[in-house]
Amino acid sequence: MMQFVADGIVSAALIALGAIGISMTYNILRFANFAQGEILTIGAYFTLLLVSLIGAGIGTLGPVAFGWPLLVSIVFAMAATSVVVLVVDWLLFRPLRNRKAARITLIMAAFGLSLMGRNLVTLIAGGEPQYYAFFIPKAIEILPGVRLVPDDFAIIGIAIIAFAALFLFMNRTSMGRQMRAVSENPTLARINGIDVRAVIRWTWIIGASLATVAGALLAHNTQLRPEMGFDMLLPMFAALILGGASNLYGTILGALVIGLTEAIAVSLGLAGYRAAITFMVMLIVLLFRPQGLLGEKE
Amino acid sequence: MVEPMLAVRDVEAGYNPSLPILHGISLDVFEGEIVTVLGPNGAGKSTLIKAIAGLLSISRGSVTIGGRDITGVETHQLIRERVAYVPQTENVFAKLSVEENLALGALHNPDQFAEQRRRVLDLFPDLERLGHLAAGKLSGGQRQMVAVGRALMADPTLLMLDEPSAGLSPKLAQVVFSQLIRVKQVGVTILMVEQNARAALKISDRGYVLAEGQEKVQGDARSLLDNPEVGELYLGANSRLARS
Ligand SMILES: Nc1ncnc2c1ncn2[C@@H]1O[C@H](COP(=O)(O)OP(=O)(O)OP(=O)(O)O)[C@@H](O)[C@H]1O
Ligand SMILES: [Mg+2]
Numbered sequence: 001m002m003q004f005v006a007d008g009i010v011s012a013a014l015i016a017l018g019a020i021g022i023s024m025t026y027n028i029l030r031f032a033n034f035a036q037g038e039i040l041t042i043g044a045y046f047t048l049l050l051v052s053l054i055g056a057g058i059g060t061l062g063p064v065a066f067g068w069p070l071l072v073s074i075v076f077a078m079a080a081t082s083v084v085v086l087v088v089d090w091l092l093f094r095p096l097r098n099r100k101a102a103r104i105t106l107i108m109a110a111f112g113l114s115l116m117g118r119n120l121v122t123l124i125a126g127g128e129p130q131y132y133a134f135f136i137p138k139a140i141e142i143l144p145g146v147r148l149v150p151d152d153f154a155i156i157g158i159a160i161i162a163f164a165a166l167f168l169f170m171n172r173t174s175m176g177r178q179m180r181a182v183s184e185n186p187t188l189a190r191i192n193g194i195d196v197r198a199v200i201r202w203t204w205i206i207g208a209s210l211a212t213v214a215g216a217l218l219a220h221n222t223q224l225r226p227e228m229g230f231d232m233l234l235p236m237f238a239a240l241i242l243g244g245a246s247n248l249y250g251t252i253l254g255a256l257v258i259g260l261t262e263a264i265a266v267s268l269g270l271a272g273y274r275a276a277i278t279f280m281v282m283l284i285v286l287l288f289r290p291q292g293l294l295g296e297k298e
Numbered sequence: 299m300v301e302p303m304l305a306v307r308d309v310e311a312g313y314n315p316s317l318p319i320l321h322g323i324s325l326d327v328f329e330g331e332i333v334t335v336l337g338p339n340g341a342g343k344s345t346l347i348k349a350i351a352g353l354l355s356i357s358r359g360s361v362t363i364g365g366r367d368i369t370g371v372e373t374h375q376l377i378r379e380r381v382a383y384v385p386q387t388e389n390v391f392a393k394l395s396v397e398e399n400l401a402l403g404a405l406h407n408p409d410q411f412a413e414q415r416r417r418v419l420d421l422f423p424d425l426e427r428l429g430h431l432a433a434g435k436l437s438g439g440q441r442q443m444v445a446v447g448r449a450l451m452a453d454p455t456l457l458m459l460d461e462p463s464a465g466l467s468p469k470l471a472q473v474v475f476s477q478l479i480r481v482k483q484v485g486v487t488i489l490m491v492e493q494n495a496r497a498a499l500k501i502s503d504r505g506y507v508l509a510e511g512q513e514k515v516q517g518d519a520r521s522l523l524d525n526p527e528v529g530e531l532y533l534g535a536n537s538r539l540a541r542s
Contacts, residue, residue, distance in 0.1 A: 174405065177398055181391050188388060191351060193377035193405045193452065 003139075004267040005260070006152045010221070011235075012259025013159035016252045017214035018229075019236040020166065021207025023251045026240070027183040028203045029093070031106035036211060036236060038117030040229030042084060043212025044219040045125050046077035051132050058133045058220070063150035065135040066220055074216045078209040085208040086201060088113065114230065121226040129223040132216075155217050162210060163252060170248065175202055234275065235262070242282045244295020253293050257281065301365055302326035303487055304350070304381075304456055309359035311349035318357060319345045321511040327456065332478065332488040334498045334519070336528070337508035343491040344386055346508070347458050351376055351383050363456065377406055382449035386460035386491075389445035392434025396425055399433050399444050403451025410453060418447040421480055439470040443477075450481065457481065459490040463497070475501050499523050 018040050025033040050073035051058060059067025092109055139147035170176035175198075182189045182199045190196060215229060222228070235258050243254025261281045265274040285293065304327040312319040319342045327333045337343050348354045350361050352371040360369045363379050376383065382403075391399050400418060404411045419426050422443040428436060433444050442462060449457055462478065463471035471494055479501050482488055492498035499505055502519040507528055515528055522528050 174401075174408070177394070177402055178405070180394060181402055184391050184393050185388055187353065187373075188385065188391065190373040191353075191376070191383050191385065192402055192448070193374050194402070195374050 003148060004263045006148055006156075007266070008260035008263030009256070010152045010155050010259070011262055012239075012256040013156050014214045014218050014221075015232065015235045015239050015259055016255035017159055017162060017210045017217075018232055019239045019251045019255055020248065021211050022236055022240050023245065023248055024179075024183075024203045024207050026245055027248075028179060029097075029106075029200060031103050031110070032237070033110050033207075034107060034233065035110040035113040035117060036207070037229035037231070037233040038114050038121070039081060039085060039208050039211040040215035040218070040232055041121055041226060042117065042215070042229075043077050043081040043208070044215035044224050044228060045121055046080045046212065047073045047216040047219070048125075048130060048132060048224055050076050050080075061154070063138070063140060064154045065137065065151050066132070066154070070132060070216070070220065074213060077216060078212045081212045082205045082208045085204045089200070089204055114233075118226050118230060125224075125226070127226055129225050131223055132220055151221070155221070158213065158217065162213060166206070166210070166248075169206075175199070179203065235259075235278065238278060238282045242285055242292055244292025246296060247292070247294040250292055250294030257285070257293075300328060303329045303364060304489065305360075305362045306346070306350065307360045307362075309346075309349060309356055309361065311345065311354045311356045311359075313345075313354060315355070315357060319511050320349060322359065323508070323511070323513055324359075325506055325513060325516075327487060327489050329455075329487055330482070330485075331503040332482055332490070332501055334495075334502040334505040335489070335491045335508055336493075336495050336498070336505055336522075341508040342511040343508055344460050345511075347383065347460050347489075347491060350458065351381075377452050377454070380453070380455040381458065382452050382454035382456070383458040384445045384449050384460065384462065386464060390433040390436075390441050390448065393432055395430050396433055396436070396444055397429040399448045400425075400451050403448035405452070407451075407453055411451075414451045414453055417484065418450050421450070421477060421484075422447050438465050439467075439473065442466065442474055446474075446477070446481070450486070454486060456487045456489065459488065461491055461493060463492065463494045471497060495528075496523065 018036060021039065022033055022036045025031065051069060054069050054073060056069045058070035061067040092113070093106065096106055096109060137149045137151060139149050141147050170180060178189070178194045178199050179202060181192065181194060182196055186196060218228060239254035239258045240251050242257055243250030243252065258278050261278050262274045265271065265277040270277060306323060306325040308322045308324055309320055310318045310322055323346060335343050335346065345354065349356055352373040356369055360367060362368065363381060366379070368379055371379065391402065400415055401411065404414055424440060425443055425447055428440060433441060436444065446462065462474050466474060475497055478488060490498065499519040499522055504518050505516065505522045506513045507515040515522065515525065517525070
């Protein structure tokens with residue numbers, strides 16, 4: 001019982017970490033980034049590269065089966081992934097923006113990138129599953145009869161720290177305010193002296209950094225595969241729409257609903273149907289709240 | 299001869315390069331003035347301000363501020379030229395609090411934030427108690443104060459206002475106009491577009507009447523108020539009403 005709640009929250013944390021980037025590109029660059037899954041994947045593989053460069057395994061932290069070597073690798077991978085994403089924006093999305101390309105053009109470009117990204121990862125890293133380290137998850141008994149995996153708590157903790165940092169950034173810093181201003185009214189933002197190009201750069205950096213954390217933790221919990229991020233795309237979009245696309249915190253709430261629904265489906269022995277069940281829940285919620293859980297009516 | 303603070307020379311601009319809306323407009327604003335641009339709906343008043351602000355591309359002519367050429371300036375650089383602009387609609391960040399709107403106004407002069415905030419709150423004392431509210435939750439008059447307050451936070455030398463009294467009751471419009479006099483008194487030059495011709499000219503030094511993308515009449519505010527041609531061009535069928 002407790003374990004399925006923990007599983008649900010862990011997958012919610014990973015979905016939310018990945019989906020925040022989609023939410024931010026959607027609200028600031030105004031298109032649905034279907035290449036977000038590959039950003040997770042690239043983040044996870046960069047982490048693998050750094051883990052092997054450091055060459056000290058992934059360490060441990062008390063009962064948790066990963067430690068500083070993995071965390072340090074993730075931080076460097078965040079930077080590397082951000083650079084890749086910024087270069088792609090500069091080469092592809094920036095010229096499209098400057099030519100005032102239609103939204104559907106941006107979306108199709110993202111689709112193309114998604115395919116390319118997956119192929120490129122397969123080409124460079126190979127298609128077979130890989131691991132940061134071999135370990136056997138050891139559940140510990142926290143209450144009589146209730147056994148939980150410490151790594152799950154570490155992952156949830158990291159996600160909470162990331163969300164708190166994001167919240168502080170958006171509400172307490174000048175750049176966070178500028179991002180909210182551009183997402184609401186880009187023209188007034190420019191009139192107000194906001195350099196939208198700088199805001200766009202930060203949008204990519206934050207989205208890619210959180211996606212890297214999601215990808216690396218997902219890979220730690222499961223395995224690295226070139227399709228790992230793509231497989232997260234549907235739950236991430238479901239979380240975004242369910243939570244209300246215009247609201248960053250709605251995305252986190254949406255992810256929680258999606259993650260728990262998936263976990264319930266699995267615990268009922270319906271693992272094979274979990275995508276269908278998740279979408280049914282999403283559709284039912286949208287029937288009653290078309291703007292999403294925390295979205296505003298237009 | 300005094301140099302104008304803002305000089306618009308023979309500007310042609312529009313939303314589509316093949317279809318100019320402004321057909322060679324010229325206009326001057328001198329330091330310390332309030333200048334009002336009048337004209338019927340669709341005359342190109344908002345288009346003129348957007349062109350000055352770099353939101354539209356200018357296909358001919360020039361815009362200078364304090365002698366510096368700012369034709370086709372990138373809009374976000376305008377504030378560095380110390381020109382602030384309050385658009386006709388959607389002129390506050392509705393989801394952000396009043397305080398956040400003001401803070402964004404001082405984006406490029408954060409070290410002056412406390413001082414400018416004091417100055418704005420002296421002008422609009424109501425904003426103090428509304429500070430934590432989302433700007434979108436405010437009434438039309440309060441919102442207009444936030445919009446003007448946000449623009450003043452940048453410590454501009456020139457403030458451009460597009461219909462500051464639009465959508466307000468006549469009484470509130472009067473409040474806004476008397477606040478603009480105080481803005482002028484603290485040393486800010488004002489260029490505004492107004493439909494409320496009579497009330498606007500009363501607080502103005504000079505005015506221009508635009509029609510079909512060209513300036514048709516200009517002069518000091520008093521002479522425009524008494525000018526029958528202005529009534530015909532601008533006030534049209536409503537001339538008697540507006541003059542009463
Ligand atoms: N975004 C736009 N795209 C294309 N044409 C536009 C746009 N906005 C305005 N126009 C056209 O430009 C002309 C001038 O419009 P503008 O908004 O400058 O008028 P205005 O004098 O400000 O009128 P109002 O008093 O109604 O605000 C009009 O013919 C209008 O249809
Ligand atoms: Mg107008």
